[in-house]
Each structure stands twice: as structure tokens, then as C-alpha cells.
Amino acid sequence: MKVLCFLILAAVSQAATFTPIQTNPAEPHPETILDGIFGAGAYYRVSDDIDQIIPGDSIVSVDVLASYAASTNVFVSLPTLGGFIGCIQTSLSFTEDHCTDPALNPDGRDYVATWRLFSDPEIFLLGFEDWPLPRSDYNFNDLVVKVRVGHRDIPPSEVPEGGTLWYALLGLAVLGVRRLSR
Ligand SMILES: [Ca+2]
Numbered sequence: 001m002k003v004l005c006f007l008i009l010a011a012v013s014q015a016a017t018f019t020p021i022q023t024n025p026a027e028p029h030p031e032t033i034l035d036g037i038f039g040a041g042a043y044y045r046v047s048d049d050i051d052q053i054i055p056g057d058s059i060v061s062v063d064v065l066a067s068y069a070a071s072t073n074v075f076v077s078l079p080t081l082g083g084f085i086g087c088i089q090t091s092l093s094f095t096e097d098h099c100t101d102p103a104l105n106p107d108g109r110d111y112v113a114t115w116r117l118f119s120d121p122e123i124f125l126l127g128f129e130d131w132p133l134p135r136s137d138y139n140f141n142d143l144v145v146k147v148r149v150g151h152r153d154i155p156p157s158e159v160p161e162g163g164t165l166w167y168a169l170l171g172l173a174v175l176g177v178r179r180l181s182r
């Protein structure tokens, strides 16, 4: 019974969480924007408990997909352990900078929704909300960007040579035979 309870608790703690996106009738929902560019069903929403850091060794490109904002929002990336934190810096004084990591936002709230493409794991689609609550319409389309990340090439010295790899596989096979023979 204890094991069952632990498994249930583990499943609950790993449940995906999605920050709600409000609908503003005057502007498109960010997923309507993505539908028009990538096609419906081409992407999936990333859980908001894991979208704080864009994983990668470099940011290869940033393309603005849409912006429905009264202010000028500029995307900036902050290197951090394991990747990058994405932020918008805004030009108007009644709004504030918002980052993918809510801990960096003045009120600690989440102002970024993230999606990924099924066809390309190197691409992250970020929808930013620039107005803080309670005045915010919270529709996450004030800046929608496509970020492509890159990964460091592994130097040849770190790639096992063919012979080394075969000896390693042979060693595992020997261990397996010994275990079976016990
Ligand atoms: Ca988020």
C-alpha cells in the first residue's frame, strides 16, 4: 500500500501545469497565430513547470512571429545553467520586463507560454504577456517569437573510437552471460 501511495504522489507531482491564456476578442489567440504559420496540430504546449529555461548551448536565431502590443517589446536571452532564460524588455513605463523564469518577474507570476514543434526539437515558440496583473488581458500575444537553439558539437576526442566501443559492448555481453549463468 505504501508503494502504491508513493506512486500516486509521484504521478501527481509530475502532472503538467498550464498557465491559463485569456481570450481577447479583438486579438488572435497565440495558438491561432501558430495555426496560421505552422498548421493546426503541428505543435504542443510545454508544461509551465518546466518552461523556465530554453535548453541549448546557443541561440541560433530569433524570429518575431507576431506582436499585438501597445509597447515595443524586445526579446533578450540570459545564459543560465542548462540553457537560456528568455525575457522581453518593454518600452513603456506602465509595463515591466517579463521572463520565462517567473522568479525574475516583479510579482513572481508566469507571463510566458511555450510551445514546441513536433517536427523540430530545436525550435521553441514563446508567447509573452507584457501587461502585469491585474490590468493585464493575459492573452500572451504581445510578442510571439520563434527561437532556434543549437547544441555544441562533441569534439572528436570525446567520441569513443570504434574499437573502444566494441570492447565496451563485449564487456557488457560478458557481464550478461555471467549473470545468466548464476
Ligand atoms: Ca510559462
Ligand SMILES: [Ca+2]
Pocket: 129, 130, 131, 137, 138, 139, 140, 141, 142
Ligand atoms: Ca496582452
